[in-house]
Amino acid sequence: MATLVVQPESITEKFGPHLSKSTGMRLDPGVVPDKVVETHCCFCGQQCGIQLLVKHNQVIGYEPWYEFPFNKGKLCPKGVKRYLQGAHPDRLLHAYKRDPANPHGFSPVPYEKAIRKVAEEIDRIQKKYGPSAFASLSGASLTTEKTYLMGKFARVCLKTPYTDYNGRLCMVSAGAGNKKAFGVDRAANPWSDILKAEVVWISGANVAECAPITTDYVWQARENGAKVIVVDPRITPIGRTCDLLLPIKPGRDIALFNGILHLMIKNGWIDHAFIEGHTIGFDEVASAVEEWTPARTAKITGIAEKGILQAAEWWGRAKTSFLMHARGIEHSSHGVQNVLGAINMVLASGRIGREGCGYATITGQGNGQGGREHGQKCDQLPGMRDISNPEHRAYVASVWGVDPAELPDAGVDAYEIIRKIDRNEIRGLLSISFNPIVSLPDNNFVRRALEKLEFYVAVDFFLNDTARFADIILPGSLQEEDEGIVGTAEGRVIKINKAIDCPGEAREDWRIIQDIAHALKRPHGFNFHSPREIFDELRIASKGGIADYSGITYEKIERQFGVFWPCPSDEHQGTPRLFEPGSWNPIAKGKGPFYFPDGRARFNVAKYSAPAEDADADYPLMLTTGRVISHFLSGTQTRRIGPLVDQCPDPFIEVHPMLARKLGLKEGERATAESRRGAITLQVRVVRTIRPDTIFIPYHWAGNKSANQLTISAQDPISHIPEYKICAVRLRKAETPPVEARPH
Numbered sequence: 001m002a003t004l005v006v007q008p009e010s011i012t013e014k015f016g017p018h019l020s021k022s023t024g025m026r027l028d029p030g031v032v033p034d035k036v037v038e039t040h041c042c043f044c045g046q047q048c049g050i051q052l053l054v055k056h057n058q059v060i061g062y063e064p065w066y067e068f069p070f071n072k073g074k075l076c077p078k079g080v081k082r083y084l085q086g087a088h089p090d091r092l093l094h095a096y097k098r099d100p101a102n103p104h105g106f107s108p109v110p111y112e113k114a115i116r117k118v119a120e121e122i123d124r125i126q127k128k129y130g131p132s133a134f135a136s137l138s139g140a141s142l143t144t145e146k147t148y149l150m151g152k153f154a155r156v157c158l159k160t161p162y163t164d165y166n167g168r169l170c171m172v173s174a175g176a177g178n179k180k181a182f183g184v185d186r187a188a189n190p191w192s193d194i195l196k197a198e199v200v201w202i203s204g205a206n207v208a209e210c211a212p213i214t215t216d217y218v219w220q221a222r223e224n225g226a227k228v229i230v231v232d233p234r235i236t237p238i239g240r241t242c243d244l245l246l247p248i249k250p251g252r253d254i255a256l257f258n259g260i261l262h263l264m265i266k267n268g269w270i271d272h273a274f275i276e277g278h279t280i281g282f283d284e285v286a287s288a289v290e291e292w293t294p295a296r297t298a299k300i301t302g303i304a305e306k307g308i309l310q311a312a313e314w315w316g317r318a319k320t321s322f323l324m325h326a327r328g329i330e331h332s333s334h335g336v337q338n339v340l341g342a343i344n345m346v347l348a349s350g351r352i353g354r355e356g357c358g359y360a361t362i363t364g365q366g367n368g369q370g371g372r373e374h375g376q377k378c379d380q381l382p383g384m385r386d387i388s389n390p391e392h393r394a395y396v397a398s399v400w401g402v403d404p405a406e407l408p409d410a411g412v413d414a415y416e417i418i419r420k421i422d423r424n425e426i427r428g429l430l431s432i433s434f435n436p437i438v439s440l441p442d443n444n445f446v447r448r449a450l451e452k453l454e455f456y457v458a459v460d461f462f463l464n465d466t467a468r469f470a471d472i473i474l475p476g477s478l479q480e481e482d483e484g485i486v487g488t489a490e491g492r493v494i495k496i497n498k499a500i501d502c503p504g505e506a507r508e509d510w511r512i513i514q515d516i517a518h519a520l521k522r523p524h525g526f527n528f529h530s531p532r533e534i535f536d537e538l539r540i541a542s543k544g545g546i547a548d549y550s551g552i553t554y555e556k557i558e559r560q561f562g563v564f565w566p567c568p569s570d571e572h573q574g575t576p577r578l579f580e581p582g583s584w585n586p587i588a589k590g591k592g593p594f595y596f597p598d599g600r601a602r603f604n605v606a607k608y609s610a611p612a613e614d615a616d617a618d619y620p621l622m623l624t625t626g627r628v629i630s631h632f633l634s635g636t637q638t639r640r641i642g643p644l645v646d647q648c649p650d651p652f653i654e655v656h657p658m659l660a661r662k663l664g665l666k667e668g669e670r671a672t673a674e675s676r677r678g679a680i681t682l683q684v685r686v687v688r689t690i691r692p693d694t695i696f697i698p699y700h701w702a703g704n705k706s707a708n709q710l711t712i713s714a715q716d717p718i719s720h721i722p723e724y725k726i727c728a729v730r731l732r733k734a735e736t737p738p739v740e741a742r743p744h
């Protein structure tokens with residue numbers, strides 16, 4: 001890989017993003033579909049049920065799937081337009097090789113030849129520099145079967161420790177915090193518990209835009225009388241309909257959680273019996289929060305003391321409650337501490353493991369939950385097993401038919417893989433459904449690092465922004481072109497059903513991975529004929545682990561509209577609500593409901609620290625980044641769907657009227673936001689729904705429209721999630737219009 005082989009416009013001309021529209025068969029109301037397929041939306045972690053209408057091997061539309069209990073037919077704007085990603089002019093129908101002689105930078109190459117080239121390059125690099133010189137990066141949009149296969153492929157076929165996934169940018173702080181406190185990384189409750197809560201606490205979650213169907217649960221809870229508390233630096237749509245908004249300064253969430261716990265203890269709003277009977281570590285946490293008086297909490301968080309007192313009283317006095325959070329507190333260099341602070345509030349209240357008493361992170365990616373359970377993480381083996389644990393290694397090695405000593409040790413996180421590429425420690429990369437040039441922070445560094453690769457192969461269904469730099473592109477599969485399972489935000493394992501065949505020479509991703517293994521002459525363990533066969537092995541590999549899928553079958557999923565893990569036997573119906581009194585788990589073995597040998601949950605002191613880069617004299621504003629409802633993550637799909645692009649064609653900078661006045665900015669004018677790493681010029685939206693000391697930019701775009709030119713690569717020391725939600729910037733009226741025009 002080197003710099004772009006031709007000008008970006010020439011690549012765009014051929015590979016897009018172009019916009020799909022409703023045309024032809026899709027517009028004809030008289031068309032009778034060949035079949036109607038019950039499946040799920042391909043985008044966010046809600047995984048709403050949907051029925052796809054199929055004619056002539058093309059998805060021509062959708063119908064609601066009213067029976068699916070999570071969304072009961074409801075869909076958001078992305079869900080109702082998701083069918084337009086199929087039969088798209090940009091769909092990759094062939095393998096391609098980098099070709100400077102081609103005006104578009106790439107020439108089609110027969111699939112088998114492309115696979116041979118990939119195998120030759122892997123072999124060459126590994127012979128020259130060692131097995132660890134080749135890395136893989138995969139995605140949390142893949143089915144769980146594929147994520148399982150990617151973890152196995154890295155360890156058994158490539159024999160490299162360097163594999164990780166883009167869930168590293170999404171849910172890992174919540175996962176690490178949940179494991180430290182509960183011993184297990186999964187939403188504790190089904191969403192139906194939200195409806196029975198007296199108080200719903202939402203921290204750092206733009207629910208209405210990023211998890212739209214969850215909004216319906218929150219609103220139903222409110223109809224039932226619940227008080228809704230929202231903590232966010234922006235008045236997001238859910239914030240506009242809440243009972244109490246706490247407009248926190250970005251990066252100060254631990255202070256608020258500690259301040260609330262301080263008031264709970266002071267006012268006796270804690271459940272002593274639960275704390276004594278089911279937890280350890282409370283006293284240490286109680287003394288740590290003594291200093292978090294309302295005055296100090298208000299000073300650090302920027303929230304008025306009155307709001308803090310009101311929130312503590314509602315939360316403290318409630319009989320039932322549901323606390324949820326998302327990337328707003330997790331995308332932080334102290335994301336795990338934020339999560340632990342939230343969990344301390346839940347544990348002190350004793351409101352968990354019962355009907356209407358819940359806690360969850362709202363996963364972002366489509367398979368955000370399942371994608372972090374079965375081994376594509378750098379330190380993990382299937383069933384949420386630990387790659388550093390000799391017993392876990394021995395069990396999984398026995399399933400895979402290899403010597404445990406042959407399994408590599410733990411690797412490093414996705415960003416550290418990029419740093420290793422920059423240091424020439426990794427020379428080759430395979431990526432699948434991962435677009436790091438858009439999605440990683442400080443992405444000018446990422447691009448420069450990736451340019452050092454000797455060989456880069458990208459597997460995807462569209463030419464994503466990073467794949468433009470690839471040596472070989474392999475045409476993978478869209479969600480509707482394959483079957484398999486995914487884990488939803490609730491922890492519900494559901495089944496994606498195949499609607500159409502892959503077009504052209506495109507293949508299901510698991511076939512591509514196996515083809516590479518065979519071309520490398522390392523076929524052992526890569527002879528599956530279907531996702532079902534992969535799933536059957538995954539069930540065995542997960543057996544006895546925390547995420548035990550051994551009792552889940554495709555048929556049980558269909559029969560029950562999903563199965564919540566753990567599900568350790570054929571007779572078991574699954575576990576919708578974790579931590580119920582008397583519940584069994586493979587770690588506590590009956591000693592208590594939490595996943596530790598003594599069955600008790602852990603309080604953990606949540607230590608406050610300032611953001612890695614705070615506003616200062618040179619860069620006096622805080623930038624926070626996030627999503628808009630019409631786009632999804634790095635935009636590989638949604639920037640190609642016409643009606644979604646019509647809804648939000650370009651990124652923008654949200655600015656409070658006070659700040660706009662100070663800088664002489666008006667609605668619609670262009671401004672340049674600049675951090676220590678890069679600058680971006682975008683149109684200004686003057687809104688009263690943001691703190692005056694903070695600006696917001698959505699991150700779904702590439703090139704010079706990418707918000708991640710500005711963000712900082714500081715990471716949480718435990719979860720290694722990057723700090724997307726705060727960095728220091730300055731803002732000024734733009735002198736010149738941006739260089740690049742739509743689309744990109």
Ligand code: SF4
Nearest residue numbers: 041044047048076079
């Ligand atoms: S809420 Fe998520 S899963 Fe549901 S339709 Fe929207 S994008 Fe799809």
